[in-house]
Amino acid sequence: MNVTVTAWVTECTQQNTSDSVDFQGPFNMALLISNLLKFIISLVGLAGNAVVLWLLGFCMQRNAFTIYILNLSGADFVCLSTHLVSSIMSFVRAFKIDFSKQLRVFLITFVLPYIVGLNILTTISTERCLSVLKPIWYRCHRPKHMSSVVCALIWALSLLLIILRMEFNGLLFGESDRYLYKLIDFSIATWLIFSFVLLFGTSLELLTRLLCDFQKLKLTKIYVTIGLTVLVFLLCGLPWGIYNFLLCWMSIISTMHLLIPCLVKNVLTCVKSCANPIVYFFVGSYRHQQRQQRRSLKVIVQRALQDVPDEDGSQGSPPQETLEISGNTHVT
Numbered sequence: 001m002n003v004t005v006t007a008w009v010t011e012c013t014q015q016n017t018s019d020s021v022d023f024q025g026p027f028n029m030a031l032l033i034s035n036l037l038k039f040i041i042s043l044v045g046l047a048g049n050a051v052v053l054w055l056l057g058f059c060m061q062r063n064a065f066t067i068y069i070l071n072l073s074g075a076d077f078v079c080l081s082t083h084l085v086s087s088i089m090s091f092v093r094a095f096k097i098d099f100s101k102q103l104r105v106f107l108i109t110f111v112l113p114y115i116v117g118l119n120i121l122t123t124i125s126t127e128r129c130l131s132v133l134k135p136i137w138y139r140c141h142r143p144k145h146m147s148s149v150v151c152a153l154i155w156a157l158s159l160l161l162i163i164l165r166m167e168f169n170g171l172l173f174g175e176s177d178r179y180l181y182k183l184i185d186f187s188i189a190t191w192l193i194f195s196f197v198l199l200f201g202t203s204l205e206l207l208t209r210l211l212c213d214f215q216k217l218k219l220t221k222i223y224v225t226i227g228l229t230v231l232v233f234l235l236c237g238l239p240w241g242i243y244n245f246l247l248c249w250m251s252i253i254s255t256m257h258l259l260i261p262c263l264v265k266n267v268l269t270c271v272k273s274c275a276n277p278i279v280y281f282f283v284g285s286y287r288h289q290q291r292q293q294r295r296s297l298k299v300i301v302q303r304a305l306q307d308v309p310d311e312d313g314s315q316g317s318p319p320q321e322t323l324e325i326s327g328n329t330h331v332t
Helices: 003-019 026-059 064-093 100-109 111-133 135-141 146-168 178-212 221-249 255-290 297-304
Strands: none
Touching (some): 064 255, 178 221
16 A cells, blocks of 8 residues: 555655755655654654553453553554654654665554554444444343454454565565565555445444434433544544555656645644544543543543443542443443
């Protein structure tokens, strides 16, 4: 999927090492600004996702939904780490140090958290849609450890595709194979398109049910959290997938004319991964901010994931049964 982008990186690297990169041209200035933005956003996002990982991993009892959020935060953490390292390497490359191969590796490995994040969001939206459409069937037939198994499969399959992609690109042990590399890119693109269509369809169905059956189906914080997270991905994460998929099949377009859109969508992916923890904290503390009540981060995250109407928001702890699909209870 990223053949043209990889070629652009190689071209820019060769240009940088031969022309001494003075950062005075418009492209070099845009590259510098985007790297500064990615560096700052990545630092903020890493701190936020680290807090979410700590709370969900060690301070709260996990259930079906929090397992998904835990893995989603892990994918965002990897994504932001990749952006942070690539930004630092871009700064260092300005001093005539060649990191072209390493930067290509980071660009390829970035596909890993992107695929994982999209598929976890798709799984979350699909499960919630099923729980609304077929609540009794879903409650009785859902396997107990389905969340852990699905997340493990998503990580394993995504990692396998990325390793094959790096191998066929000649970055590991063997020589590059352009045909197999394009085949892997086509497989990834097909997977991403299917996941996006499923995500969009289930999210639209869930929104329709909430709007049409608002008397039977109460709007809880978990639906607000899912909705905002999906919206952030559509606005900030989807451009990256569309851009790289189009580049894969429109390689006749000069990449230098697409430099600015390329830099913008890279910054947007940082915003996407940084915004998710902000969504959790905002949704969990919204009513308490209105009442000027101070709550711990643990309680705020718990409230953002609760599955009952927040009518008595004066209570600091979430209800006993946070999710219908989990069978577990949160411990405050």
